Amino acid sequence: MIRSQIRQMGVGVVALILLLTGGMAVDAGVTKDGASKYLKNVQKGNPNLKSVGKITFGPGGLLVVADPAKATITVIDTHDLGPMKKLTKKVPNIDVAVAASMGVKPEQITIADMAVNSQSGKVYLSVVRKTDRQPAILVIDAAGKVKNFDLSEVDYIQVALPGGKNSKIRNITGVALADDRLLAAAQSNEEFANKIYSIPLPLTHGTSADIYSAETYHVAHRRWETKAPIQSFVPYSNKGKNYIVGAFACTPIAKFPLDELQSGSKVKGTSIVELGSGNRPLDMLTYESDGKEWLLTNTFRFHWKKSMYGPSKWWGVRVNMDYLDAENTNEEAARRNVKQKQGPDGIEIVDQLSGAVHIDKLQKKEIVVLRDNEGHLDLEISQLP
Amino acid sequence: MRKRLIELIQKPLWQTVLLSLICCSAEPLLSGAEIQDKPFRLTIEADSKDPRLCRVVVQAKSAKLWEALKGASDEQFQRVLSLKLQQTEQSLPAILGRYQVKKDRLEFKPAFPLVRDTGYRAVFDPRSLGLSADIKATSLDATYSIPLPDTKPPRVLAIYPSGRKLPANHLKFYIQFSEPMQQGDIFRYFSLFNKTQNRLVPRPFRHTELWSPDGKQLTLWFHPGRQKVGVNLNVELGAILNRGDEYELQISQKWAGLSGLALGVPFKKEFSAIAMDERQPEIEKWILSTPQAGTRKPLICQLGAPLDYALLHSQLTVQTEAGEKLSGKIRLNQHESIWRFIPDEAWQPGRYRLVVGTVLEDLAGNSIARPFAIDLTKEKTSSSAKGVFVSREFLISK
Structure with missing residues (x-):
C-alpha cells in the first residue's frame, strides 16, 4: 500500500483549473494546448533571461526556468508535446558538443541543470558560457543532436521573487511544479537565509510571489537550531498535508510543512535521513518500484579525499519514502551507514547514479543521467532498480 | 574593383570585417574579372558597435543558385554553410544560429555573440546545392577573431571584513572587483592557507556563488556546516579556523574578468583567528x-x-x-x-x-x-x- 504520494499536475487538476478559471485562457490570448491553461497573462516574445539556473518540466511542455540574476522564475510554453522519442543511444562527451555549439571550449561552459520533457523525451539543458555569462537553453534530441531553444519569440510568464529589482535573492536552488502551486527555494547573498516561495496556480505574468517563508531552519540532534539553505527538493503530500522534501547543504533530508506557510513566517524542517557529511545534494526525484515509493537523490561528495562512497565523487542513493512519515523533529533521524552500500533498511546506494552530475525522470523507472566521464559528460538513459 | 566589392557588401549599420577571406583555389589575390566570374562570395559582417555580433554571408551571383535551400532544415543549411571554432575537430557541431536566404544572400546569424580572443572559421560548401557543372562553384572559407579589449586587467578593490582579527566562527567575505568577473567554477581560484601550521585548509568554502547584480561583488562563504556547532561536518571534520592561528585568504592571478583579461597578480588577505563570537549585536x-x-x-x-x-x-x-x-x-x-x-x-x-x-x-x-x-x-x-x-x-x- 502506497501511503505517500508525490503528485505532478494531472488531468484532474487541469479540469479543475479550467473550471475555476472559466474563459481565462481565451481572454489571455493563450494558445489552445493544455499547458497554457496553467498560465495567465501569457506574453509572446523574448523573456530576456539574464541568467539560467535550475530548470524543471511541468506537464504539457511547460518549462520552468530560474533566473538567479534577475531573481525571477520564467515558465515557458515550449509546445513540445511529443510524440515520445527517447535518446536512442548514449551520447559521449555531450559537454564538448554543447560547448562547440556555443562557440567555445568545454571548460568555458557550465551546464547549470538538466530537465527531461517526459512527453517528448527531449533533454533540455540550461547552460552558461563562463567567458561572458551568456545564458542558453539547449535541447538534445533523440539522435543526440544539440539544438538551440530559440528564446526570441516564445509564450511565457515571468514572476518575481520578492522584491523585484531590489531583491537580494541571488541564488535559486530549486524550482518545482506541485499540483496546486509553483515552488522555489532561494538564497540571499548577504544573510545566511533561505526562503521558500509558494506561488499559487494559475501563474500570472508580472506578479510577485507573495507567500514565502522568512527563513528555513534545521535542528541537529534535537539541540542545535540553525538556519539552513535547501539545495534541492521535491513537493510531497501525505495524509492530506503538503510538504517540501528537501536536502540541506550537509545532506540531511528534511520535510517542511507548506500548509501553514505565510509571508514572513518561519518554517522548521523535520530531519528524516542523514546521508553522511561532506556531500552536496544536486537533484531529487521520486519513483515507484515493486510497489514501493522511492526518493532518489544524487550528490557530489566534496570530501572525497577523505573517503569515497563509490568509484565516483558523484554518487546517489534511494530512500524508501516510508521514512517521510516521520512526525515533528526527529531526535534520531535515520543515519545511512556510510561504510556499507545498504542500510539501514530502505536506504541504498544506487549504482546507476555513480558519476551522475544531473538526473531527471523520463518515465516510470527510466531516468536520464548526465554522467561524469573523466572530466567530460556523457548523456544516457538508465533503468532504476 | 576591390573598392567596389567592399561597397557591395556594406549595409547600413553593418561594417564588413574581412580579417581574412581565402578562396580554396589558393588564389589569395583575385583580379577584378575573376571576382566577377565567381558564383559565390563569402564574407563575415561584424556589427559596427559590437564586433561580437556578426553575420556570415554568402553572396551568390543569382538568387536562383539558392533554390536547393527552399524549406531546408538546419542540418541541410549547416552542410552548406557553417561557423566553427577555428581549432576544433571537424566532427564537432557547428555554432548554433539562424539561417535565412534573402534574395541572392545566404545569411547565418549565430544564436549567441562570439567570444573575444577566440578564432572562428566559416566554411561554405556548395556541393549539396545541386548546381550544374558549368557553374564551377568551389568551397570557400573565412576566418574571424576579435582581440581582447585594450584595457587594464581587473583588480581586487577591497575585501570585507577589512580588519585583521576575525572570530574563529567567522562566516563570510565580500570581495569587490574593478569590473565584472567570470563566474562558474570559481572556487578553484580561492585557497585558505594556515600560516601557523604551514598548510592549506582543506575545502573551506561553501561552493555557492553569490554575486551582486553587476557581477563586481562576490560573497564568499566559509562552509557553514563546519562553522556550526553540532552539525555533522563540524563534528566530523572540525571548524575551519583555530583560535590563535594566522591565515591567508588567497585569490589566484589566473582568474579572468568578463573582458577576458586575468587578474595577473595574486591577491592575499591576512588575518588571525580570535575567540568565537556567540553574542548577538545589541x-x-x-x-x-x-x-x-x-x-x-x-x-x-x-x-x-x-x-x-x-x-x-x-x-x-x-x-x-x-x-x-x-x-x-x-x-x-x-x-x-x-x-x-x-x-x-x-x-x-x-x-x-x-x-x-x-x-x-x-x-x-x-x-x-x-x-x-x-x-x-x-x-x-x-x-x-x-x-x-x-x-x-x-x-x-x-
Whole structure:
C-alpha cells in the first residue's frame, strides 16, 4: 500500500483549473494546448533571461526556468508535446558538443541543470558560457543532436521573487511544479537565509510571489537550531498535508510543512535521513518500484579525499519514502551507514547514479543521467532498480 | 574593383570585417574579372558597435543558385554553410544560429555573440546545392577573431571584513572587483592557507556563488556546516579556523574578468583567528553621537564590534519622528565597527529614529534577531520574539 504520494499536475487538476478559471485562457490570448491553461497573462516574445539556473518540466511542455540574476522564475510554453522519442543511444562527451555549439571550449561552459520533457523525451539543458555569462537553453534530441531553444519569440510568464529589482535573492536552488502551486527555494547573498516561495496556480505574468517563508531552519540532534539553505527538493503530500522534501547543504533530508506557510513566517524542517557529511545534494526525484515509493537523490561528495562512497565523487542513493512519515523533529533521524552500500533498511546506494552530475525522470523507472566521464559528460538513459 | 566589392557588401549599420577571406583555389589575390566570374562570395559582417555580433554571408551571383535551400532544415543549411571554432575537430557541431536566404544572400546569424580572443572559421560548401557543372562553384572559407579589449586587467578593490582579527566562527567575505568577473567554477581560484601550521585548509568554502547584480561583488562563504556547532561536518571534520592561528585568504592571478583579461597578480588577505563570537549585536549598547542642527555633520554610531559590511549598508536607516526616511550617505570606519550617516540636507532640530533591520549580523552570523545557532537545551523558545525592525531614538538640538 502506497501511503505517500508525490503528485505532478494531472488531468484532474487541469479540469479543475479550467473550471475555476472559466474563459481565462481565451481572454489571455493563450494558445489552445493544455499547458497554457496553467498560465495567465501569457506574453509572446523574448523573456530576456539574464541568467539560467535550475530548470524543471511541468506537464504539457511547460518549462520552468530560474533566473538567479534577475531573481525571477520564467515558465515557458515550449509546445513540445511529443510524440515520445527517447535518446536512442548514449551520447559521449555531450559537454564538448554543447560547448562547440556555443562557440567555445568545454571548460568555458557550465551546464547549470538538466530537465527531461517526459512527453517528448527531449533533454533540455540550461547552460552558461563562463567567458561572458551568456545564458542558453539547449535541447538534445533523440539522435543526440544539440539544438538551440530559440528564446526570441516564445509564450511565457515571468514572476518575481520578492522584491523585484531590489531583491537580494541571488541564488535559486530549486524550482518545482506541485499540483496546486509553483515552488522555489532561494538564497540571499548577504544573510545566511533561505526562503521558500509558494506561488499559487494559475501563474500570472508580472506578479510577485507573495507567500514565502522568512527563513528555513534545521535542528541537529534535537539541540542545535540553525538556519539552513535547501539545495534541492521535491513537493510531497501525505495524509492530506503538503510538504517540501528537501536536502540541506550537509545532506540531511528534511520535510517542511507548506500548509501553514505565510509571508514572513518561519518554517522548521523535520530531519528524516542523514546521508553522511561532506556531500552536496544536486537533484531529487521520486519513483515507484515493486510497489514501493522511492526518493532518489544524487550528490557530489566534496570530501572525497577523505573517503569515497563509490568509484565516483558523484554518487546517489534511494530512500524508501516510508521514512517521510516521520512526525515533528526527529531526535534520531535515520543515519545511512556510510561504510556499507545498504542500510539501514530502505536506504541504498544506487549504482546507476555513480558519476551522475544531473538526473531527471523520463518515465516510470527510466531516468536520464548526465554522467561524469573523466572530466567530460556523457548523456544516457538508465533503468532504476 | 576591390573598392567596389567592399561597397557591395556594406549595409547600413553593418561594417564588413574581412580579417581574412581565402578562396580554396589558393588564389589569395583575385583580379577584378575573376571576382566577377565567381558564383559565390563569402564574407563575415561584424556589427559596427559590437564586433561580437556578426553575420556570415554568402553572396551568390543569382538568387536562383539558392533554390536547393527552399524549406531546408538546419542540418541541410549547416552542410552548406557553417561557423566553427577555428581549432576544433571537424566532427564537432557547428555554432548554433539562424539561417535565412534573402534574395541572392545566404545569411547565418549565430544564436549567441562570439567570444573575444577566440578564432572562428566559416566554411561554405556548395556541393549539396545541386548546381550544374558549368557553374564551377568551389568551397570557400573565412576566418574571424576579435582581440581582447585594450584595457587594464581587473583588480581586487577591497575585501570585507577589512580588519585583521576575525572570530574563529567567522562566516563570510565580500570581495569587490574593478569590473565584472567570470563566474562558474570559481572556487578553484580561492585557497585558505594556515600560516601557523604551514598548510592549506582543506575545502573551506561553501561552493555557492553569490554575486551582486553587476557581477563586481562576490560573497564568499566559509562552509557553514563546519562553522556550526553540532552539525555533522563540524563534528566530523572540525571548524575551519583555530583560535590563535594566522591565515591567508588567497585569490589566484589566473582568474579572468568578463573582458577576458586575468587578474595577473595574486591577491592575499591576512588575518588571525580570535575567540568565537556567540553574542548577538545589541542596539541598546550602541553609542550614538549626534550632530548639531543646521549642519551636515555625520550621525556617528559606535557598534561595539565589527558588523557585516553589506548589511550595514542595507539594514540601517535614519527616519524622522513621522517615519520619513532621510536620504544620505553611509560611511564605515574602524573595520566596520563605526557606522556614520551623512545627510544630503542639513539636520533640522527634532526627534529622529535610527531604524535597524533585525537581520543585521555580526561576522559570525549572529543577528539582532537570533544567534547563529541556538542551543535548544538552554533556550525555552527557539528564537527571540524580536520583530523585523528595532530602533533607537535620538534628538538633534538647535
